[in-house]
Structure formats: structure tokens, C-alpha cells
Amino acid sequence: MIFLKTEEEIELLRESNLLVCKTLAELAKVIQPGVTTAQLDKLAEEFIRDNGAIPAFKGYCGFPASLCTSVNDQVVHGIPSDKVILKDGDIVSVDCGTFKNGFVGDSAYTFAVGEISDEVKLLLETTKESLFKGIEQAVEGRRLGDLGYAIQNHCEMRGYSVVREFVGHGVGRKMHEAPEVPNYGSRGRGPMLKTGMTLCIEPMINLGKRDIIVERDGWTTRTRDGKPSAHFENAVAVAKGKADILSDFTIIESVLNQR
Ligand code: MG
Ligand code: MG
Numbered sequence: 001m002i003f004l005k006t007e008e009e010i011e012l013l014r015e016s017n018l019l020v021c022k023t024l025a026e027l028a029k030v031i032q033p034g035v036t037t038a039q040l041d042k043l044a045e046e047f048i049r050d051n052g053a054i055p056a057f058k059g060y061c062g063f064p065a066s067l068c069t070s071v072n073d074q075v076v077h078g079i080p081s082d083k084v085i086l087k088d089g090d091i092v093s094v095d096c097g098t099f100k101n102g103f104v105g106d107s108a109y110t111f112a113v114g115e116i117s118d119e120v121k122l123l124l125e126t127t128k129e130s131l132f133k134g135i136e137q138a139v140e141g142r143r144l145g146d147l148g149y150a151i152q153n154h155c156e157m158r159g160y161s162v163v164r165e166f167v168g169h170g171v172g173r174k175m176h177e178a179p180e181v182p183n184y185g186s187r188g189r190g191p192m193l194k195t196g197m198t199l200c201i202e203p204m205i206n207l208g209k210r211d212i213i214v215e216r217d218g219w220t221t222r223t224r225d226g227k228p229s230a231h232f233e234n235a236v237a238v239a240k241g242k243a244d245i246l247s248d249f250t251i252i253e254s255v256l257n258q259r
Pocket of ligand 2: 106168169200202233
């Protein structure tokens with residue numbers, strides 16, 4: 001069952017999702033070599049609570065933290081730890097969720113730590129571009145397969161691979177609503193998109209092969225070949241002609257550009 005949202009509900013979703021981006025912008029101020037992922041998690045939780053919201057990930061299916069912090073070959077669901085000290089040349093994918101006024105915010109951004117290689121920089125740029133290729137398709141009358149195809153085609157044409165085991169999702173009063181939003185697909189296939197659908201689009205793109213493994217902690221997911229992986233996520237409302245983006249990366253990037 002896909003829940004269509006009213007304009008009022010979409011505004012509440014926007015508020016929750018903008019808070020996620022403001023939280024990620026707070027992290028952008030401090031991500032540098034020497035910082036631990038546990039420090040990022042503490043900062044995020046305090047910021048979310050100070051803004052009258054609840055960290056949506058904490059306790060979700062037993063997840064122990066407010067952020068997922070996935071470093072280098074970790075794809076998603078990395079658990080913040082004081083043992084994970086970021087170092088120059090790392091990348092860290094930070095996925096963050098909020099719950100405010102009954103609605104969920106959910107966005108992710110992959111940050112460079114210090115100076116990263118050109119090869120990894122290009123992976124990050126391409127993954128982010130593919131997110132916006134997907135968003136371009138989130139308009140009334142297109143199908144979910146059009147959206148997945150746009151992401152997959154953009155990344156595979158450049159030699160990257162698309163993770164299949166994890167996908168985007170509907171978002172609303174619950175973090176994961178129908179439909180699933182794969183980052184791969186065939187044009188003209190899948191459910192028809194309608195105004196009022198709210199979706200989290202979140203390509204997880206690998207530099208090497210698409211195969212992944214889940215570690216014994218039951219959460220942390222890595223690439224099987226040990227090569228880096230990137231993850232960018234936005235929430236959008238499907239609309240006529242042009243998607244309404246409920247997240248806002250410019251809040252994060254205005255911080256990064258000042259550093
Ligand atoms: Mg997320
Ligand atoms: Mg998500």
C-alpha cells in the first residue's frame with residue numbers, strides 16, 4: 001500500500017528532512033582526520049534532540065546509534081565507534097534519520113576526509129550525479145523502473161556497479177514505507193509514479209564489483225572486493241513536471257565550500 005501525502009504532510013516531511021541536512025552540515029564542520037565516528041554520532045544525536053526531534057535510527061530494529069557511519073569499503077549500516085578514527089584519504093558515508101511532528105527525515109552524504117584520491121573523488125561525484133538523475137524521473141506518469149534505470153545507467157556507463165541488496169523506499173510516518181525504490185531497473189516497468197508519493201532515493205555505488213558481505217555484527221555491510229563504496233540519499237515528493245526535493249544538500253555543501 002503506497003500512502004499518498006497531502007500538501008500539509010509533505011511540508012512536515014520537508015521539515016524533518018531539512019533537519020537531517022542541517023545535522024549533516026554540523027558534521028561537515030568537524031569531519032577531518034583524527035575524529036572518531038562515535039564523536040560524529042554524539043554530535044548528531046545532541047543536535048537532533050536540541051531541535052525538538054528524535055534520532056530515527058536509534059533503536060530501529062535494534063540499531064544502536066543515531067547515525068550509520070560507513071567508512072571506505074563499508075557500503076551502509078556501519079556502527080559508530082570510538083575505535084573508528086577517520087584518517088586522511090578516507091571517505092565516510094553518513095546516513096542520518098530524524099523523527100519530528102510524526103514524520104521521518106532520512107538522507108545520506110559521503111564525505112571526504114582530508115585529501116582523497118582522484119579515483120575516489122570521481123566515485124563520489126558520479127554517485128551524487130546518479131541520485132539527481134533518479135530524482136529527475138520522480139515525476140507523475142513515470143514508472144519506478146525509469147528512476148532505477150536512470151541511476152543504474154549513469155553509474156554502469158562509467159564502470160561502477162550498483163548494490164542490489166539494499167534499495168530506497170517510501171517515506172512518511174514510518175521510515176520504510178512502500179514502494180521499494182531500487183537503484184536499477186528497466187524503463188517503463190514498475191509502479192506508476194503519482195503526485196503525493198514521497199520517496200527516499202539512495203544510490204549505493206561501488207568502485208569495483210557489486211557484491212557485498214554483511215559482517216558478524218549483523219549490520220555493517222562491506223564490498224566483497226574491498227574497494228570503496230559511496231552513498232547519497234535525498235527524500236523527494238513526486239509531482240507534475242518536476243520532483244519536489246525535500247532534502248537540501250546545499251546546506252551541507254555551503255559548509256564544505258567554506259572549509
Ligand atoms: Mg538513509
Ligand atoms: Mg533511506
